[in-house]
Amino acid sequence: GENVEQHPSTLSVQEGDSAVIKCTYSDSASNYFPWYKQELGKRPQLIIDIRSNVGEKKDQRIAVTLNKTAKHFSLHITETQPEDSAVYFCAALRNGAGSYQLTFGKGTKLSVIP
Amino acid sequence: DSGVTQTPKHLITATGQRVTLRCSPRSGDLSVYWYQQSLDQGLQFLIQYYNGEERAKGNILERFSAQQFPDLHSELNLSSLELGDSALYFCASSVEGTTRNEQFFGPGTRLTVL
Numbered sequence: 001g002e003n004v005e006q007h008p009s010t011l012s013v014q015e016g017d018s019a020v021i022k023c024t025y026s027d028s029a030s031n032y033f034p035w036y037k038q039e040l041g042k043r044p045q046l047i048i049d050i051r052s053n054v055g056e057k058k059d060q061r062i063a064v065t066l067n068k069t070a071k072h073f074s075l076h077i078t079e080t081q082p083e084d085s086a087v088y089f090c091a092a093l094r095n096g097a098g099s100y101q102l103t104f105g106k107g108t109k110l111s112v113i114p
Numbered sequence: 115d116s117g118v119t120q121t122p123k124h125l126i127t128a129t130g131q132r133v134t135l136r137c138s139p140r141s142g143d144l145s146v147y148w149y150q151q152s153l154d155q156g157l158q159f160l161i162q163y164y165n166g167e168e169r170a171k172g173n174i175l176e177r178f179s180a181q182q183f184p185d186l187h188s189e190l191n192l193s194s195l196e197l198g199d200s201a202l203y204f205c206a207s208s209v210e211g212t213t214r215n216e217q218f219f220g221p222g223t224r225l226t227v228l
Binding site for chain 2: 032
């Protein structure tokens with residue numbers, strides 16, 4: 001099955017700096033890669049996603065890049081703010097016979113220091 | 115608010131007991147997914163239902179079972195509970211299809227087994 005590795009597990013940045021979180025996946029058939037933000041005790045919220053036919057996608061201060069050949073994708077947050085502090089999860093989805101199973105990375109705890 | 119609802123919010127029970135968690139998907143979504151999130155752990159996929167039928171199984175224990183009803187709500191049944199079953203249980207829903215893969219999470223049910 002699919003295996004998703006996520007690094008780093010914790011990340012501290014100064015407010016205004018950029019943060020980068022990296023993920024690798026194992027199944028070359030995976031074709032959809034979402035990123036979720038989870039605040040303490042709350043539900044994961046989809047913040048951005050990318051499909052395998054696209055190399056980069058941007059939404060304001062958040063961007064995601066995908067390298068299908070190397071099987072890795074990254075989340076970039078620019079001009080970080082204290083409210084960006086949360087746990088971020090990457091995931092990979094493989095469509096197979098109607099099964100849309102997401103495999104998640106173990107998460108990155110991002111702390112933005114004011 | 116994602117539009118996915120889960121009840122109850124909190125559940126405290128004893129080892130050996132059985133509980134039922136309930137999830138109502140977003141209007142129009144046919145797929146429901148169940149995830150377990152233990153302390154300091156990522157999101158573990160348990161099971162997926164699509165329009166009443168089981169589509170995929172992940173790391174779901176034999177003591178756990180689920181179903182999706184004709185009105186598309188789903189229930190996750192956990193029996194012979196052990197201390198290690200204490201976790202946050204999330205359900206997510208999606209429209210599903212070749213281009214619509216986004217999964218939206220409910221607020222979760224926090225299960226504590228004493």
